[in-house]
Every structure is written in C-alpha cells, then in structure tokens.
Amino acid sequence: MITxxxxxxxxxxxxxxxxxxxxxxGECIMLCGANGSGKSTILKTIAGVCKPIKGNIFVQGEMxxxxxxxxxxxxxxxxxxxxMSCFAFSDWxxxxxxxxxxxxxxxxxxxxxxMLADKDISSLSDGEFQKGCIATALVRKANVIILDEPTxxxxxxxxxxxxxxxxxxxxxxxxxxxxxxxxxxxxIRSCDKVxxxxxxGKVRxxxxxxxxxxxxxxxxxxxxxxxxxx
Amino acid sequence: xxxRNRFTxxxxxxxxxxxxxxxxxxxxxxxxxxxxxxxxxxRLPRILTAILAGAAMAVSGAQMQSIFRNPLADPxxxxxxxxxxxxxxxVTISLAGIGSSAISGIGIASGAFLGAALTSILTITAASxxxxxxxxxxxxxxxxxxxxxxxxxxxxxxxxxxxxxxYSWSAGSFTGNSISExxxxxSALIIGTLLAIAGSKGLDIIMFSxxxxxxxxxxxSKIRMSAMLSSCIMTGAVTAFCGPLGFVGIVxxxxxxxxxxxxxxxxxxxxxxxxxxxxxxxxxxxxxxANIPLPxxxxxxxxxxxxxxxxxxxxxxxxxxx
Numbered sequence: 001m002i003t004x005x006x007x008x009x010x011x012x013x014x015x016x017x018x019x020x021x022x023x024x025x026g027e028c029i030m031l032c033g034a035n036g037s038g039k040s041t042i043l044k045t046i047a048g049v050c051k052p053i054k055g056n057i058f059v060q061g062e063m064x065x066x067x068x069x070x071x072x073x074x075x076x077x078x079x080x081x082x083x084m085s086c087f088a089f090s091d092w093x094x095x096x097x098x099x100x101x102x103x104x105x106x107x108x109x110x111x112x113x114x115m116l117a118d119k120d121i122s123s124l125s126d127g128e129f130q131k132g133c134i135a136t137a138l139v140r141k142a143n144v145i146i147l148d149e150p151t152x153x154x155x156x157x158x159x160x161x162x163x164x165x166x167x168x169x170x171x172x173x174x175x176x177x178x179x180x181x182x183x184x185x186x187x188i189r190s191c192d193k194v195x196x197x198x199x200x201g202k203v204r205x206x207x208x209x210x211x212x213x214x215x216x217x218x219x220x221x222x223x224x225x226x227x228x229x230x
Numbered sequence: 231x232x233x234r235n236r237f238t239x240x241x242x243x244x245x246x247x248x249x250x251x252x253x254x255x256x257x258x259x260x261x262x263x264x265x266x267x268x269x270x271x272x273r274l275p276r277i278l279t280a281i282l283a284g285a286a287m288a289v290s291g292a293q294m295q296s297i298f299r300n301p302l303a304d305p306x307x308x309x310x311x312x313x314x315x316x317x318x319x320x321v322t323i324s325l326a327g328i329g330s331s332a333i334s335g336i337g338i339a340s341g342a343f344l345g346a347a348l349t350s351i352l353t354i355t356a357a358s359x360x361x362x363x364x365x366x367x368x369x370x371x372x373x374x375x376x377x378x379x380x381x382x383x384x385x386x387x388x389x390x391x392x393x394x395x396x397y398s399w400s401a402g403s404f405t406g407n408s409i410s411e412x413x414x415x416x417s418a419l420i421i422g423t424l425l426a427i428a429g430s431k432g433l434d435i436i437m438f439s440x441x442x443x444x445x446x447x448x449x450x451s452k453i454r455m456s457a458m459l460s461s462c463i464m465t466g467a468v469t470a471f472c473g474p475l476g477f478v479g480i481v482x483x484x485x486x487x488x489x490x491x492x493x494x495x496x497x498x499x500x501x502x503x504x505x506x507x508x509x510x511x512x513x514x515x516x517x518x519x520a521n522i523p524l525p526x527x528x529x530x531x532x533x534x535x536x537x538x539x540x541x542x543x544x545x546x547x548x549x550x551x552x
Binding site: 038047049064065066067070073075076077080084085086087090092093094136176214 | 234279330428430431432434435437441442443444445446447448487491492493494496
C-alpha cells in the first residue's frame with residue numbers, strides 16, 4: 001500500500017536519506033524516533049504535503065492523515081467535526097450525501113462514540129476526541145491512514161485504547177495504518193512492525209517478531225538504558 | 231431545542247427586536263411621527279444606515295475571528311480603518327481651501343473609501359503570499375500603526391478648519407447619507423455576506439488549524455483571500471459613509487455564537503447580521519434619546535467595551551479552543 005524507494009526527505013536540505021520500506025495491506029506500523037528526528041516530515045511526505053527531495057513514494061488508494069493535537073473548537077458537535085473532514089466531498093454548505101451520512105454513523109458506532117455524536121466537542125475527554133479524530137480518517141474510506149502522534153497528551157488507559165483501536169482497524173478493514181508516537185512501550189505491543197528513525201540518520205523497518213521490533217526501536221536512541229519488558 | 235430550530239427562533243426574535251428598536255428610534259424627535267418628510271428624509275435613512283453598517287461590521291468580524299482563530303479580531307485589526315483614516319486625512323488637507331461642506335463630505339467619503347480599498351489591496355496581496363494566519367495578523371496590525379502614524383503627522387500640520395472636518399468624520403455618524411449612498415452600503419453588505427456564506431464551510435474548518443484544513447482537502451489561502459475580500463468590501467463602504475466603527479465587529483459574532491450555541495459560520499453569519507444591526511441601532515437610539523450629538527463611534531464603544539471585558543475576564547471564553 002505504501003512503498004518508499006531511495007527516498008530523501010526534508011525541506012530545503014535533506015533531513016533523512018536513502019529511505020526504503022514497504023507497508024502491506026492490513027499492517028499497523030509504529031513510527032518512532034527522537035524529537036526532531038523527522039517523524040512528522042516522513043508522515044507528511046507519505047501524505048503528499050511535503051514533496052520528496054529525491055526518490056519515490058507510492059501510495060495505493062485513498063489516503064487520510066490525522067495531524068497531531070487538533071484543537072477542540074467550541075460550538076461544533078462531534079458529528080459536525082467528522083462531517084467537516086469530508087471537505088472535498090461536501091456541498092457548499094458542508095452537507096454530505098446519504099452514503100457519507102450512513103458511513104459516518106457506522107464509523108462512530110465502530111469506535112464506540114456514537115452516543116457522543118450530538119455532544120459539543122469541547123465537552124469530550126481527550127480520549128473521546130482522539131477517537132473522533134480517527135473517525136475523520138475512517139469516514140473518508142481511506143485505505144491508508146496516517147496519524148501523527150495520536151496518543152500525545154493522553155493518559156495510559158486512553159493511550160492503550162487508541163493504539164488497540166488502530167491495530168483493530170488495520171486488521172478488520174485491511175487498511176494500512178501508520179502512526180508516530182513517543183509511547184514506545186504501548187505502541188510496540190499494538191503494531192505489526194516498527195519503522196524507526198535511528199540517531200545515525202538511518203530509517204529501519206522491523207519484522208513482525210517482537211524481538212526484532214524491540215531491537216529496531218532501540219536503534220533509534222543513543223541511550224542504551226531504554227528497556228522493554230515482555 | 232435542536233440547533234437548527236434554535237437558530238431560526240433566535241433570528242426571528244432578533245428581527246422583532248430590530249423592528250421594535252427601529253420603531254422607537256424613528257418616533258423620537260421634536261416632530262414625533264407627524265412630519266412624514268422628516269421621517270422619510272432624515273430618520274429612515276439614518277436608521278437604515280445604522281442597521282446596514284452594524285450588520286456589515288459584524289459579518290466582517292465573524293470572518294476575521296475565524297480566519298485568524300482570534301476571538302478579538304475584527305476589520306480594525308487588519309489596518310483597514312486606519313487606511314481609510316489616512317485617506318480621509320489626505321483629502322481633508324487637500325480640501326482645506328474649499329468652503330462647501332457638501333464637497334468636503336463627498337471628498338472625505340471618497341478618500342476614506344480609497345484608503346480602505348488600497349489597504350485592502352495591500353492586505354489581500356499579503357494574504358496571497360503569507361500563508362500563516364498569525365504573520366498576516368501582525369502584518370495588519372503593523373499596517374494600521376504606520377497609517378495611524380502618518381495620519382497623526384498630517385493632523386499635526388493641519389489648520390483648525392480641516393481638523394474639525396476630519397474629526398467629525400472620524401467620530402462616526404449615521405446621518406446625512408443619501409439614498410444612493412445607502413444603496414452602495416446595502417450592495418456592499420449583500421456581496422460581502424454572499425461571499426461569507428459561500429465560504430462558510432472553509433471558515434469553519436480553518437478555525438481548527440491550517441494543518442487540519444489542508445489534510446481535509448481545503449485550500450487555506452483561498453479561504454483567507456475570500457474572507458479578506460468580503461471584509462474589505464464591507465468595511466470600506468462602512469468607514470467611507472459612517473466613519474471608523476469599532477467594537478460591533480468584535481462583539482456581535484460572540485453574542486451570536488452564544489445565542490445560537492454554535493460556531494458553524496453558516497448560522498453565525500446571519501445571526502451576527504441581526505446582532506450587529508441591533509447593537510448599532512441601539513447606539514443610534516441612545517444618541518437620539520440623549521438629544522445631544524453623541525459620536526456613534528464613542529456610543530458603540532461604551533456599549534461594546536463592557537461586553538469585550540466580560541469576554542476577556544470570563545476565562546473559559548478567552549479562546550475558541552478548549
């Protein structure tokens with residue numbers, strides 16, 4: 001679903017070079033690396049927001065990206081918020097067709113937030129709102145879903161719930177899900193593979209083995225005292 | 231009550247209040263309701279001007295607050311009023327030797343409109359190049375400072391007569407506008423509002439963040455340009471015919487959002503039109519009751535400042551975000 005070939009990314013000068021990886025249908029990938037290592041830039045390059053400096057990135061099918069920390073603007077219901085993300089598919093007044101309406105209802109109930117549909121988003125908890133953000137990608141019927149730090153600022157319970165939800169979406173719908181996070185311990189258990197940006201500037205993709213996932217994560221950080229317990 | 235029903239209810243109530251204030255306003259004066267000529271030639275044009283000006287500033291404010299994600303934004307912050315002030319000041323100096331007050335009045339209105347139009351062109355050009363909302367906001371504030379500084383220099387070197395002329399324009403007034411001027415004001419409001427309504431879904435999504443808007447397929451530069459163009463048309467016309475009107479643009483959208491309990495601009499914009507019209511007309515009514523020539527700008531400020539302070543000190547309403 002996503003293929004990177006000898007990819008160089010960055011803004012004016014290359015931040016990361018010689019990136020090669022493949023993400024298959026139904027895979028859930030955790031992207032990790034230190035602050036400023038280029039996680040968001042990789043995600044934005046996959047999403048087509050940033051152009052590659054060199055090399056190629058191929059994405060098959062519909063793609064949706066959920067940026068990090070979307071503010072909860074008062075005066076919009078959860079339904080309004082999810083509808084709004086269908087900007088390209090709605091009419092001038094923001095109305096979406098019956099097919100999208102039906103899909104939105106299904107997505108909200110899949111994520112267990114259907115009872116919150118008519119609530120103002122400013123009254124939702126961070127975890128509930130994050131599920132709403134995930135719904136914005138699902139409602140667009142994207143088969144490649146990219147999330148930039150979906151667990152930022154969430155408590156442990158919400159972090160685990162969100163990451164498990166993402167894993168379930170990938171396995172149930174066959175979509176390719178790629179998310180960046182600093183919550184390595186929870187993330188490593190909820191992903192199929194790890195894509196790690198090393199402190200040496202190399203981008204590595206792990207296998208599905210837990211041992212390899214842990215080793216790949218560790219290569220992202222200089223500090224060797226980062227420990228993972230099974 | 232469902233949000234759609236609530237919106238219809240609030241707009242209906244708002245229209246009734248507007249009519250009531252209008253009827254009281256039109257009946258105040260020495261001749262009461264007896265003199266038809268006074269009503270048709272003086273009071274009705276003044277009332278229509280007040281409603282149109284308040285409504286236009288309110289729609290501009292609602293758009294500015296959305297595109298800059300700033301609850302205290304309005305057309306003044308983009309330097310448009312300062313630009314029209316500079317235009318008016320230049321014309322005042324140029325017309326200092328001409329005695330006719332009619333020529334001076336038209337001249338000042340034209341100068342103010344040209345000043346607003348030129349500022350708008352500058353701002354719209356900047357909006358096409360500056361993609362960051364905060365940078366664009368700072369650009370507008372700086373532009374306003376520059377124009378105000380030049381206006382002060384011109385004022386300093388003006389004679390007494392031109393200063394009086396300039397100050398009477400800058401104090402703001404709803405009186406003295408002809409039917410054709412009111413028609414221009416109404417056209418500006420209709421064009422500006424249509425642009426705002428057509429762009430309402432863009433105004434909604436940009437309130438969240440540029441990134442979220444872009445990821446959802448919106449063109450943020452186009453949204454900002456359209457909102458700026460709409461606001462510039464309306465503010466230009468209002469400042470030309472009524473002088474710089476502050477506060478209506480800031481407070482009306484807030485009151486509208488609170489009343490309809492929604493931030494969706496498809497509903498906020500029509501509700502702001504009613505609220506802006508009511509505030510502006512109420513300010514005019516106070517001026518008429520006081521029976522002394524109160525500058526409209528000051529009257530609106532006296533009504534608006536307590537509302538702004540309430541917004542500022544009521545912590546949870548400090549921002550659109552939570």
